[in-house]
Amino acid sequence: MSQTHQGSGAGPGQQPGQNRPGQMTAVMRAVAQQAGPKVLRIGLVQGGRVIEERIIKQRTSVTIGTSEKSMFVIPSQAVPAQFKLFELIGTEYHLNFLDGMKGRVALQTGISDIEGLRGQARRVGNAYQVRLTEEARGKIVVGETTFLFQFVAPPPPQPRPQLPLSVKGGLASQIDWDLTIIAAFSFLLHFGLIGAMYSDWMDPPVNEDFNIQGLVDLSKNLPPVQTETPTDATPSPSATASASQPSEGKKASSGGKAGGGSVSDRQAAALSQQAEAMQMQMLAAFGGNSAVQGALNRSDIPPQDLSGVAKSGAGVSNTGGDLRLGSGGGGVVQPGKAGGGLAGIGNTGGGGTGSGAGKETAVKGPTGDAQIGSTTASVPVSNAERVVAGLRPKFRACYNKGLASDPGMAGAVTIVTKVAPNGEVSAADASNVSGLSSDVVACIQRAVRNAQFDAPGGSGSTINIPVKFVQQGK
Incomplete structure (x- = not known):
C-alpha cells in the first residue's frame, strides 16, 4: 500500500510517492502510542460470548460483585458484594482470588493455574494475592x-468535541446591530416627542403673583356706580351752602362735559372702602401664601394698618368687626379688647385676662395580680415549679390587658398542660374558667404553650396549673 510522500522531494534511487527510510507518516504519528505505564484491558464472557469489553484508562482497582457500586456487576454468590479482583497497590497491580475460583495466568515464571498459585501467593484475609507485571495476562472464572x-498501552486521549462556530455564535451573532441601533434611536425619538406633547413639563409656568395682582387691580378699577338723582328732590341747606362756597374739587368737576357722570367724594370713599374690603377678603381666602406676599410687596398697593382696620371694623365686612385670616379660621382680633393689635393674632395661650386651661393629670387604670396555686402532675417534672413561677409575670400582663377593657374583671382558671416526652408543651387547655374573658384565657394559654420543661420521658406528663386573678388593693 502506497503512503503519502513526506518531505520536499524524492531522494536518489527513490520513486516519487515513496517514504524515505525512517520517515513517520502523519497517520502513524496520529496513532502513536502514548508513553506511560500500561493499563488493564478486561473482557467479560458469559455463556461463551463476550458481552462487555472495557479498557481501564485510569489505573485504579477493579471490583466485581453483586453491588451496584462494583465496576463489573455479576450474578454470583461466590464472591462478596464488592470484591477487588485487581487491586492497585502503589504503582503495581495485584491479582486477588478466593477458594473456588478457577483459571490460568501467564506470569514471568510461566503459565500457571489458579490452584498452583496458592502456594506462592500471599494470604490476605480469606483471599490470595499475586503481583502482576505488565506482561501478565490470563483468565479468571468466577x-x-x-x-x-x-x-495494553493506554489509548490516546480523545479530543474534546466542540460545536461548530455557527452554533457557538448563538443569537447575538445573528442580530444586525446597525439596524437594531437605528431602530432603537427611532423609537426613542418618536415616543419622546409624543410624550412631550402629552406632558405638562413644557407648559409655561403660571405666575401666581400676576394673577393675584390682576384681581386686586380689577377690583380697584371697577366702573363707578351710576346713581339717579330724583327730580323732585329739594336741595338741602348743606348742599346750598356747599354750592355757594367755591372749592377746588367743584371747579375741577365743573370742567367736565355736560352729561358726563361725575363721582362725588362720598361715592369715591365708598368705592375705595369696597375695594379695600375685597382685597382683604382675597388675602384671607388665599391663606397668606407666597403669591399674597408678592402682591403685598408691590409698590402700587397702598399699605394698610391692619390693627386699625380690625379695631374700626372698616374694610372687612359690614356685619362684624373681626379680622379673620384664611378660610379655616385662624387669629381673631376683636375691637376694644386688650392685645387686639396685629401682634396678638398669634397668641394662642389663654384669653385676654391670662387665664389658663389648668394642669394635665394622668389617670391610671386598675391593675391586677396573678396568684398561682399548688400544681399537680401525673409524672413528676423536675423544674415544673420553677417554670410555672416564671410564667406569673406573663399571666399578670394578660390580666392587666383584660382590665383595660373590663375594669371589674376578676376570676380564676386552671390550665391543663400536656408536656411531651422531650419537655415541650404539646397542649394547654383551659378548665374551670370563671370571671375571665376569652381574650385573657387565650393569652394565658399562649404563654403556657411557649414554656419549656425538663424532659419527663416515657409518654410525657400532664400538669394542672390553677391561677387566680384579683385586682391589687382588694
Missing part, C-alpha cells in the same frame, strides 16, 4: 462468568 485480562 461461577458462570469468565474475566479475560491483559495489559
Whole structure:
C-alpha cells in the first residue's frame, strides 16, 4: 500500500510517492502510542460470548460483585458484594482470588493455574494475592462468568468535541446591530416627542403673583356706580351752602362735559372702602401664601394698618368687626379688647385676662395580680415549679390587658398542660374558667404553650396549673 510522500522531494534511487527510510507518516504519528505505564484491558464472557469489553484508562482497582457500586456487576454468590479482583497497590497491580475460583495466568515464571498459585501467593484475609507485571495476562472464572485480562498501552486521549462556530455564535451573532441601533434611536425619538406633547413639563409656568395682582387691580378699577338723582328732590341747606362756597374739587368737576357722570367724594370713599374690603377678603381666602406676599410687596398697593382696620371694623365686612385670616379660621382680633393689635393674632395661650386651661393629670387604670396555686402532675417534672413561677409575670400582663377593657374583671382558671416526652408543651387547655374573658384565657394559654420543661420521658406528663386573678388593693 502506497503512503503519502513526506518531505520536499524524492531522494536518489527513490520513486516519487515513496517514504524515505525512517520517515513517520502523519497517520502513524496520529496513532502513536502514548508513553506511560500500561493499563488493564478486561473482557467479560458469559455463556461463551463476550458481552462487555472495557479498557481501564485510569489505573485504579477493579471490583466485581453483586453491588451496584462494583465496576463489573455479576450474578454470583461466590464472591462478596464488592470484591477487588485487581487491586492497585502503589504503582503495581495485584491479582486477588478466593477458594473456588478457577483459571490460568501467564506470569514471568510461566503459565500457571489458579490452584498452583496458592502456594506462592500471599494470604490476605480469606483471599490470595499475586503481583502482576505488565506482561501478565490470563483468565479468571468466577461461577458462570469468565474475566479475560491483559495489559495494553493506554489509548490516546480523545479530543474534546466542540460545536461548530455557527452554533457557538448563538443569537447575538445573528442580530444586525446597525439596524437594531437605528431602530432603537427611532423609537426613542418618536415616543419622546409624543410624550412631550402629552406632558405638562413644557407648559409655561403660571405666575401666581400676576394673577393675584390682576384681581386686586380689577377690583380697584371697577366702573363707578351710576346713581339717579330724583327730580323732585329739594336741595338741602348743606348742599346750598356747599354750592355757594367755591372749592377746588367743584371747579375741577365743573370742567367736565355736560352729561358726563361725575363721582362725588362720598361715592369715591365708598368705592375705595369696597375695594379695600375685597382685597382683604382675597388675602384671607388665599391663606397668606407666597403669591399674597408678592402682591403685598408691590409698590402700587397702598399699605394698610391692619390693627386699625380690625379695631374700626372698616374694610372687612359690614356685619362684624373681626379680622379673620384664611378660610379655616385662624387669629381673631376683636375691637376694644386688650392685645387686639396685629401682634396678638398669634397668641394662642389663654384669653385676654391670662387665664389658663389648668394642669394635665394622668389617670391610671386598675391593675391586677396573678396568684398561682399548688400544681399537680401525673409524672413528676423536675423544674415544673420553677417554670410555672416564671410564667406569673406573663399571666399578670394578660390580666392587666383584660382590665383595660373590663375594669371589674376578676376570676380564676386552671390550665391543663400536656408536656411531651422531650419537655415541650404539646397542649394547654383551659378548665374551670370563671370571671375571665376569652381574650385573657387565650393569652394565658399562649404563654403556657411557649414554656419549656425538663424532659419527663416515657409518654410525657400532664400538669394542672390553677391561677387566680384579683385586682391589687382588694
